[in-house]
Amino acid sequence: MKINIIIFGQLSEVLGENLVIDNIADTESLQQALHKKFPELANYKYVIAVNKKQVTVNTVLKEDYTVALLPPFSGG
Template identity: 35%
Template sequence: MIVVKAFGHVKEVLGSELEVNRELIDVKSLRDYLGNEYPTIVWSTVAIAVNKKYVQDPDPISPGDEIALIPPVSGG
């Protein structure tokens, strides 16, 4: 199981922490899972961070990683 943090408008759909009970090997597999489960969210606009760093689709996910869903930021 991995725990995924969510923020902004994504949090309002998924809750602040989402538990994913399946094996995910990379960011792409997480994106595919989220796209199937939550089709109302425009996932192409949502960045993903692993261990507090922005990552891309081919990057790996390992057990224990801190994963976060980052919708378009609007600070300032």
């Protein structure tokens, strides 16, 4: 199962702009895998969106879902 990950803002300095990760069942497992592979990610705040919807609880991921990692932002 492949999960497409799009990275925005300052997070792309750590992770690059896009990733594809295999065999991840949910957003909690995804975060653990990313923090293991990229330990410096722990120094950044970000939210996760799944298929363009921000998630705040552990969410099941399915084949070809798109996940976005979004750094904090402010509007004016």
